[in-house]
Amino acid sequence: MYGGGGGHYDGGGGAANANSLFGGGGFMPSQSTAAPESSGGGSLSKVGPERADAAAAHREADHGRGAASDDKSNFAINSVEVSTIRLVGRMLGKVERVTDVAFILDDGTGKIDVNRWENESSDTKEMADVNDGNYVIVNGGLKGFQGKRHVVAYSVRRVTNFNDITHHFLHCIYVHLELTKSNSRLPSQINASTGIPGHANQVRLPNNQATTFSASGNTAGNDVSSLVMSVFHDPAIIDREDGITVAYIIDRLKLPEEVIKEVMQKHIDDGNIYNTIDDLHYRSAMNG
Amino acid sequence: MDTSSPAAIVNGEILNKFVGRRVRTVVQVQRNEGGMVFGQSTDGHQLTIKSAMDIPVSHFMEVYGIAEHNQTIRAEVCTDFGPNFDAKAFDGLCKLANDKFKHLFL
Numbered sequence: 431m432y433g434g435g436g437g438h439y440d441g442g443g444g445a446a447n448a449n450s451l452f453g454g455g456g457f458m459p460s461q462s463t464a465a466p467e468s469s470g471g472g473s474l475s476k477v478g479p480e481r482a483d484a485a486a487a488h489r490e491a492d493h494g495r496g497a498a499s500d501d502k503s504n505f506a507i508n509s510v511e512v513s514t515i516r517l518v519g520r521m522l523g524k525v526e527r528v529t530d531v532a533f534i535l536d537d538g539t540g541k542i543d544v545n546r547w548e549n550e551s552s553d554t555k556e557m558a559d560v561n562d563g564n565y566v567i568v569n570g571g572l573k574g575f576q577g578k579r580h581v582v583a584y585s586v587r588r589v590t591n592f593n594d595i596t597h598h599f600l601h602c603i604y605v606h607l608e609l610t611k612s613n614s615r616l617p618s619q620i621n622a623s624t625g626i627p628g629h630a631n632q633v634r635l636p637n638n639q640a641t642t643f644s645a646s647g648n649t650a651g652n653d654v655s656s657l658v659m660s661v662f663h664d665p666a667i668i669d670r671e672d673g674i675t676v677a678y679i680i681d682r683l684k685l686p687e688e689v690i691k692e693v694m695q696k697h698i699d700d701g702n703i704y705n706t707i708d709d710l711h712y713r714s715a716m717n718g
Numbered sequence: 719m720d721t722s723s724p725a726a727i728v729n730g731e732i733l734n735k736f737v738g739r740r741v742r743t744v745v746q747v748q749r750n751e752g753g754m755v756f757g758q759s760t761d762g763h764q765l766t767i768k769s770a771m772d773i774p775v776s777h778f779m780e781v782y783g784i785a786e787h788n789q790t791i792r793a794e795v796c797t798d799f800g801p802n803f804d805a806k807a808f809d810g811l812c813k814l815a816n817d818k819f820k821h822l823f824l
Contacts, residue, residue, distance in 0.1 A: 520795070520797075538724065538725045538727070538742050538782070539721065539724045539725075539823055539824075540719060540720055540721035540722075540724060541719065541720045541721075542719045542720075543719075563795075563797075565797065578719065579719045580719075592778075592780070592797075592799040592800065592803055593803060593804045593807065595780075596804065596807045596808045596811050597807070599727070599811055599815065599823075600807070600810075600811055600814070602822060603814055603819050603822065606819070606822055
């Protein structure tokens, strides 16, 4: 994701928010499917709110072109299903309620409603740190309700390094290029690029493709980096809430510990994986 | 979702294509005279920002506003980006956002 082909999105800015679940990370397309009938298959749209970045930058969920608009939040851009997005813009109209905070995000290309549920005290603390006029990085899910799109945020972090804004839009361009490029790939090619025998037999195309995206900066699809992510995306593992440990991956791949740990750290820095119940367990950020 | 009034990401050179329209840019503040900020765009042009907020000299200031003239912007919102902003990267973004990838931004 950011690392493989796109570089590190957060630069220095993410470090200050390392305690955030998605701090320092990013999301490339996590789910890619054949074009839904309702998607229209149209051109990509924009970078803005709708144009979200999924990490992403922007998966542009454009002005209604291209996206399935039912309330089940199945949005597709260039046949790539969009669920998790990243937006960077100014917070406006923040309204604090008992269980959630609602605001409008204006990224210069458009405005979109964002809602952040405050389930934990950390959520409340995070939302107290951001106010109207602040630039914020929002990671969240793109939803549709009664024909209107909005974002349910997983994390909302104040921008401290304003180069993140530039970087975000450059990343949007990068994601756009990745989405358009990946669209021309055949499913068989995508399956072939994952390294784990037997995996190709499992029809889990979205995650297979996500692996491909994350490895886009590498020349080979079956290098150690991709192998590690393939373990995370194994159908037997991907739904585990707690994730898996480094020891499990070492045992599974039979590769040197140092190599695995180095690759894991890179995936963590890139936001491909994140800690779950403790410092030992990790889960893929591409689980959708 | 409202995309009715996007702001074009511009540098000094591209600004003249958007006179009368909503733009966003970043300038490095050179002097501030009673709400008028004189600054340098990321591609080295001298720009005048009307109704700007008071931002320290040498800091980078982001401006959202209306391009009144090819060197003048009437500010709606200003943000202090601090003294350490990568002007070159922003200038590159301006060029991409108004050329090959214009459709993504406007």
